[in-house]
């Protein structure tokens with residue numbers, strides 16, 4: 001086990017794991033801190049926490065518990081993964097968690113680099129850009145929990161950190177790993193412990209990753225992960241792996257569950273239905289009337305499932321969701337739908353489903369919890385940021401957990417078709 005990662009949310013953990021697999025590391029993602037050591041040979045583990053917006057002290061405690069587990073598993077380097085839009089407030093949690101992990105690891109300096117140029121997140125002179133606009137002019141300025149109103153990451157991180165924050169500007173980054181390391185030394189001599197690092201393209205990410213080879217801790221979005229496996233290969237610790245994304249071959253029925261109401265998911269559900277495939281709508285107002293909505297949907301699906309994959313969807317347009325929320329309450333409507341979809345997932349597994357597509361971040365959390373999933377082996381990518389995964393153990397289930405806005409319009413059919421294709425390189 002080489003790299004131990006701690007992610008502050010579930011889909012972010014998958015995004016990071018996906019990048020590691022694509023760069024040649026066999027990777028597991030765990031849901032929370034596992035109770036016991038895990039079976040199976042892997043090169044990296046990503047512990048998925050839900051610590052982005054909880055009180056800072058709790059985020060620190062959970063992250064330190066994850067670190068302890070990863071240390072016991074034998075990891076050599078550690079990675080704290082946060083959002084590529086640096087989602088945080090003046091209370092944290094990026095600064096406090098980074099500092100606590102540095103203290104626990106005896107790290108003198110660590111980078112802070114949410115850049116992910118592939119997804120149009122770039123940093124120049126410490127300022128984070130989302131596409132063409134500075135962070136503070138992007139949609140993130142209106143985020144309900146972590147509104148980002150300052151694009152200057154040195155200032156943003158300093159506000160939530162005790163340690164001194166500095167900058168490795170692009171001029172050094174563009175000059176390569178040795179120049180970046182020299183800048184780390186200069187910053188450290190000036191008392192800096194957290195270094196925001198500019199990056200505007202993948203070559204920058206590779207140079208930064210190379211410069212961090214000896215750092216006990218890397219704090220970043222998922223972007224830097226594309227460069228870290230090369231450090232381990234260069235050190236002779238990681239053999240070239242053509243099969244890092246390999247999953248067990250699993251026979252069994254297929255089904256899809258969608259609780260996401262995002263624009264992309266609405267398009268994906270419409271695309272599935274328009275192609276004449278089987279779909280069963282889950283109506284929150286029917287759930288609210290009482291009775292067992294999950295059992296009713298499952299018995300409706302029984303004759304269909306034998307013939308092919310069936311989609312269960314609560315997915316609705318924003319107007320429909322607003323109307324339902326006005327009647328049932330926002331949290332209540334969400335919880336009811338999540339409970340029903342989770343019960344449907346359990347019923348599907350009991351009916352022999354072994355390939356399951358789930359759409360929606362919260363929905364995925366509810367399904368994974370209901371199925372008692374503790375860890376997932378990360379497999380081949382379907383669309384950027386969304387891989388197939390497999391549960392561990394003798395009877396694996398193939399799962400893909402898609403956060404709302406990810407995936408192409410034909411994602412549902414495409415993901416299932418991919419499983420029937422001959423194995424191919426990651």
Ligand code: ADP
Nearest residue numbers: 259260262314316334337338360361362363404
């Ligand atoms: P996303 O990744 O798109 O944000 P999530 O699953 O995280 O999707 O969140 C969607 C939320 O909306 C869930 O809590 C889900 O239960 C809820 N929901 C789904 N369908 C409906 C609906 N028709 N009306 C109201 N709420 C819904």
